[in-house]
Amino acid sequence: MSEKGLRIHDLRASVAGNPILNGIDLAVEPGKVHALMGPNGSGKSTLAFSLTGHPNYKITSGTVTLDGMNLLDMPADKRAKAGLFLSFQYPAAIPGVKVANFLHAARQAVKPGDLTPSKFRAMLMEKLDILDMDPGFLGRYLNDGFSGGEKKRLEMLQMAVIGPKYAVLDETDSGLDVDALRAVGKSVNAMRDSDEGKDTGFLIITHYPRILQYIVADVVHVMMDGRIVKEGGPDLANRIEREGYDKIREEIEAVA
Amino acid sequence: MPSTVLAPPGDAVVSQERRAEALDRFFALPSRREKPGRFWKIDLERLDLDDIALGGPDGPAPRIEAPAARGLIACPLREAAQLHSDLFQSNFGAAVRAQTQKFAALAMALVNSGAFIYVPADVAVDDPIVVTYTAGQSALFPYTLVVLGRGARATIVERIESTARRAFVCGIAEIVTAQSAHAVYASAQTLPEDSRIFFSRAAKPGRDATVQWAAAELGSALSVSAIDIAIDAPGIEAQIAGLFFPRGDQHVDMISTVEHNVGDANSETLIKSAAIGSGQARYLGNISIAAHAQGSTASLRDDALLLSKTSHIDSVPALEIAANDVKAFHGATVGALDEDQIFYMTSRGIDRTSAEKMIALGFFEPVIARFPTETLREQLRAALESKIG
Numbered sequence: 001m002s003e004k005g006l007r008i009h010d011l012r013a014s015v016a017g018n019p020i021l022n023g024i025d026l027a028v029e030p031g032k033v034h035a036l037m038g039p040n041g042s043g044k045s046t047l048a049f050s051l052t053g054h055p056n057y058k059i060t061s062g063t064v065t066l067d068g069m070n071l072l073d074m075p076a077d078k079r080a081k082a083g084l085f086l087s088f089q090y091p092a093a094i095p096g097v098k099v100a101n102f103l104h105a106a107r108q109a110v111k112p113g114d115l116t117p118s119k120f121r122a123m124l125m126e127k128l129d130i131l132d133m134d135p136g137f138l139g140r141y142l143n144d145g146f147s148g149g150e151k152k153r154l155e156m157l158q159m160a161v162i163g164p165k166y167a168v169l170d171e172t173d174s175g176l177d178v179d180a181l182r183a184v185g186k187s188v189n190a191m192r193d194s195d196e197g198k199d200t201g202f203l204i205i206t207h208y209p210r211i212l213q214y215i216v217a218d219v220v221h222v223m224m225d226g227r228i229v230k231e232g233g234p235d236l237a238n239r240i241e242r243e244g245y246d247k248i249r250e251e252i253e254a255v256a
Numbered sequence: 257m258p259s260t261v262l263a264p265p266g267d268a269v270v271s272q273e274r275r276a277e278a279l280d281r282f283f284a285l286p287s288r289r290e291k292p293g294r295f296w297k298i299d300l301e302r303l304d305l306d307d308i309a310l311g312g313p314d315g316p317a318p319r320i321e322a323p324a325a326r327g328l329i330a331c332p333l334r335e336a337a338q339l340h341s342d343l344f345q346s347n348f349g350a351a352v353r354a355q356t357q358k359f360a361a362l363a364m365a366l367v368n369s370g371a372f373i374y375v376p377a378d379v380a381v382d383d384p385i386v387v388t389y390t391a392g393q394s395a396l397f398p399y400t401l402v403v404l405g406r407g408a409r410a411t412i413v414e415r416i417e418s419t420a421r422r423a424f425v426c427g428i429a430e431i432v433t434a435q436s437a438h439a440v441y442a443s444a445q446t447l448p449e450d451s452r453i454f455f456s457r458a459a460k461p462g463r464d465a466t467v468q469w470a471a472a473e474l475g476s477a478l479s480v481s482a483i484d485i486a487i488d489a490p491g492i493e494a495q496i497a498g499l500f501f502p503r504g505d506q507h508v509d510m511i512s513t514v515e516h517n518v519g520d521a522n523s524e525t526l527i528k529s530a531a532i533g534s535g536q537a538r539y540l541g542n543i544s545i546a547a548h549a550q551g552s553t554a555s556l557r558d559d560a561l562l563l564s565k566t567s568h569i570d571s572v573p574a575l576e577i578a579a580n581d582v583k584a585f586h587g588a589t590v591g592a593l594d595e596d597q598i599f600y601m602t603s604r605g606i607d608r609t610s611a612e613k614m615i616a617l618g619f620f621e622p623v624i625a626r627f628p629t630e631t632l633r634e635q636l637r638a639a640l641e642s643k644i645g
Contacts, residue, residue, distance in 0.1 A: 052603050055595070080605035092600040096618025102604075105614065109605035141618070158604065 004067050005029050006051075006084070006166040006201055011062035013050040020046040022226035023062070028166055028201040031192075035212055035237060036205045038223035039245040044205045045089060047223070048170040052086040053079050066166060081110055083165030087155040087172045093143040099154065100124070100138035103161050110162050127160040130190045131183050149180040156187040163196040168203045173211035185214025209237040222248060263365055264313040268337035269348075269399075270367055278354055278365035285358040289480070289509055289538070295568035296536050298478055298507050308424045311394035315368030318398065319390070323383040325375070330385055333370025333399055343374055347403045347432045351460035354428075357482055360456035363397055363428045370399035373412060377405035377434065384411040384629055391416070391423035391447065398427035404437035406462070411440040411628045416447060416455075416475075423451035431459040431467055435489075440468045442627045446639065447475035449506060458484040464491035470626045473500040473508050474639050483512040487521045487549075494523040497626035499636070501643050502535030502567070513542040519551040519579065527558035528623040530616060531567035532643065538570040543586070547578040556586040561593065561619055563612075563644070613644050 006028040013021040020043045028034050038044050050057045051064060053076040064071040066082050074082065094102075104120065115123065128135055131153050143151050152172050159167050172184055191197035204215060212220075212234065220236040221228050224245070229252050230236065240248065263279045266272030287300040314334075322330035329340060336344045354364040371387045389398045402412055416425060425447065431439050439459070447453055453476045459467040473479040485494040500508040514523040523543065531537055543554045560569040573586045593615055601611035620640055624633050 054599055075608070076599060076602040077605050077607045077611075080603055086603055088600065088603075092594070092596045094597050094600070094615055094618055096621030097614050102601075102614075105606050105610070106604035109607070109610075141621075162604065 006203070007063075007065045008051070009063045011047070011050065011064060012060045013046060014058050014060055015046060015056060019060070020226050021050060024223075024226070024228060026221055026228055028203045030165070030199045030201045032218045033202045033204060033215055035217035035220045036203055036223055037207070037209070037220060037237065037240055040207065042223045043226040044223055045170055046226075048086055048168050048205060051079075051084065051168060052076055077109065080162075080164075085159050085162055085164035085167045087152075087159060087167065087169040089170045089172075089174065091143050091151050091155060093141075093146070095141045095144045097142045098138070099140055099142055102142050103138075103158065106158060107161055110164075124161065127157055127187075130160070131157055131187050132179075133157060148175045149177065152176055152180060153183060156184055160187055160191055163191075164200060166201045166203070168205065170205045171207060172204075173206055173208065181211060182214060185211065188215050209241045212237050224249060224252070264368075267313055267334070268341070269333055269370070270364065275365045278361045281355065282358055282361040282365060285356070285361060287358050289511070290570075296507065296538065296570075300480065300509070309394045310366070311368060313366075313368050315394065315396055316390065316392060317369060318371050319388040320371050321386040322373075323381060323385070325381045326379050327376035328379065328381055329372065329374040331372055333367075333372050333401065336372030336374075336401070340372070340374065343403060344372065344401070348401055349430075350432045351430045351458040351484070351486065352428050352456055353458060353482075353484060357456055359426060359454035359480060360428060360458075360482070362454065363399065363426045363456060366395070366397040366426070367399045367428070368397045370401065373400070373402045373410065375404050375408035375410045378407045379405070380409040381411070384413045386413045386415065388415040388417065389425070389427070391418035391425050391451070392420050395424040395426070398425065400427075400429045402429075402431045402439060402441065404431070404433040404439055404465075406434040407436045408434070409438040412442070413629065413632060414441065414443040416443065416445040416453065418447045418451060421448050421450055423447050423453075425451070426454040427456070429455070429457045431461070433460070433462045433465045433467065435462040435464055437462060437465045439466070440470070440628050442470040442632060444472045444632065444636065445475055445479065449475060449477055449504060451476045452478045453480070455481045456484075457482065458486070459494075460486050460488065461492045461494065463489035465489075466493040466495075468495040468497070468626070470497040470628075471499075472627070472636055473498070473510065474636075474643070477505065478507045480509045481511070483510070485514050485523065487514065487516045487523065487552075488518055490518055490520040492521040494521070495626070496523075496525040497623050498527045498539075499529060499620055499623045500537055501530045501532070501640055502537050503531070503533045503643050504535065505533075506535050508537040510538070511540045511542065514544070514554060516543070516545040516549040516552040516554060519549040521549075522553040523555070525556040525558070526623055526626065528620050529559075529569055529571075530561040530563055530619070531569050532563040532645070534564075534566045536568050539572065541573045541586075542576070543574070543584065544576040545579050545582050545584065550579050550581040552579065553583040555584070558588045559619070560590040561616060562590065563593070563616065613641065616644050617641060
């Protein structure tokens with residue numbers, strides 16, 4: 001078995017024939033929080049969908065391994081079973097499918113038979129509480145008529161219920177008010193503090209650094225034009241907050 | 257059935273004269289349903305009915321299960337015609353369109369089974385009244401007549417089954433209510449998939465009454481049905497819910513019609529359908545609002561899901577609105593399963609086949625919710641799930 005981690009090497013991908021990812025190199029370590037920041041259109045969401053196996057995103061070269069397993073050979077459901085989770089920026093609404101049934105099906109698919117129904121129920125209640133969600137959520141249809149904030153909380157609930165090895169949060173903070181943002185932060189931190197989630201590696205994709213006030217990043221990666229152009233510690237996020245992306249772009253272009 | 261067939265002798269239910277007249281009308285009337293096309297293979301104007309085994313006018317009575325309630329009558333139709341002849345005669349045929357609908361005329365001419373449900377004024381029957389028709393070797397012509405007195409409430413569950421293959425059923429369900437009554441009538445048709453069924457459902461609610469039809473057409477090679485509600489008094493709440501799911505070579509032809517003849521009343525029609533294999537279906541949803549029916553609200557929603565390349569569903573909402581102070585909504589969709597929904601589910605570890613199944617079953621859920629009793633809803637879910645494969 002080769003190295004642990006979600007390891008992306010020279011990943012190139014295109015959408016409808018347009019190259020968007022131009023050779024991504026990035027490694028998400030177990031138990032660490034990685035922030036991926038970049039201006040709009042830099043390819044952050046494309047990376048998220050390429051990792052998850054969305055059929056519209058064509059991988060043209062490169063490799064992605066999850067704890068040594070080759071992810072790119074697997075369909076989306078196998079990637080999830082391998083331990084990958086994506087928190088969608090725009091999750092699909094599925095009328096007629098109840099949240100509770102969906103959560104149960106997802107947990108069963110990823111970790112078959114590991115919880116009795118009553119233990120599953122107890123776990124659900126605990127996670128709902130962390131996210132400040134009403135149990136009435138469970139009887140609603142999946143994302144059907146949900147507000148933006150409710151959808152994001154449900155994504156976090158799914159993450160907490162499934163307990164992935166690596167979680168990619170695609171702009172989970174966008175469009176959230178302070179309360180919802182705090183709930184997201186609390187959920188991620190609770191997961192990191194739990195036995196099941198202490199080794200989970202996070203890739204938090206964000207445009208703005210404000211979510212990093214709630215979740216402390218170990219590493220910050222900056223993405224532009226489909227490449228990782230800069231890496232640093234938490235200070236890098238603060239610099240982006242102060243100076244904006246243009247300054248970083250100028251710096252990179254000056255070097256090149 | 258050769259065109260020389262004679263009407264059965266008259267009985268307490270229908271006189272020979274009325275049977276003969278209805279039979280003539282059956283032969284004379286057009287089906288008013290579309291002709292065969294590229295997908296649809298059956299010509300309803302030229303049905304081959306020669307092989308139908310006509311029994312006598314005394315067919316098998318349905319099984320009727322009714323809770324105890326003050327003044328409730330729930331008995332075979334023939335018994336009602338004899339023992340409660342005033343009640344029976346003043347309501348029988350009051351709603352059904354046997355004058356203008358071809359298959360209602362056939363059912364009227366040959367009725368050989370049936371149930372009569374009567375709930376007196378101000379009596380609420382809380383538990384459902386279950387009427388089960390079981391077809392056999394001979395053709396079955398059932399007729400369920402439901403009469404509700406002023407302020408009465410009842411829920412009727414009708415099941416249409418068969419012990420024999422190649423069943424033939426042609427029937428009528430009819431609801432006539434007084435003021436402020438509340439009727440729920442749900443039907444589940446699960447005949448063998450080489451059978452044929454023609455069914456006409458019609459309701460005539462009284463002022464401020466509520467009528468809710470829910471029909472599930474799941475069995476039969478050919479299912480042809482009409483669901484009608486006539487709004488002839490203000491304050492009526494009319495609901496129609498329908499689902500069908502042809503697979504293999506099954507054909508389903510459903511027409512629903514709500515006539516707003518009087519204003520200040522609401523109607524809501526909700527149809528969900530899917531087709532798989534070479535399943536074929538046609539749905540026509542009629543809503544008419546007469547010029548003087550001001551203050552009407554009508555909605556029609558119908559969604560069709562195609563689960564194979566060779567399945568086909570034609571879905572036609574037809575709104576005819578002559579009044580100007582009304583609210584009318586309609587929406588119709590026909591399409592395949594949504595890839596974004598499938599991807600979302602598979603990204604959570606659920607395999608594609610299970611995801612498709614969950615999404616397709618979920619698609620039916622809003623209409624399943626219109627059926628009374630959890631037992632019935634569970635049966636419908638199981639039947640739909642087995643069709644998805």
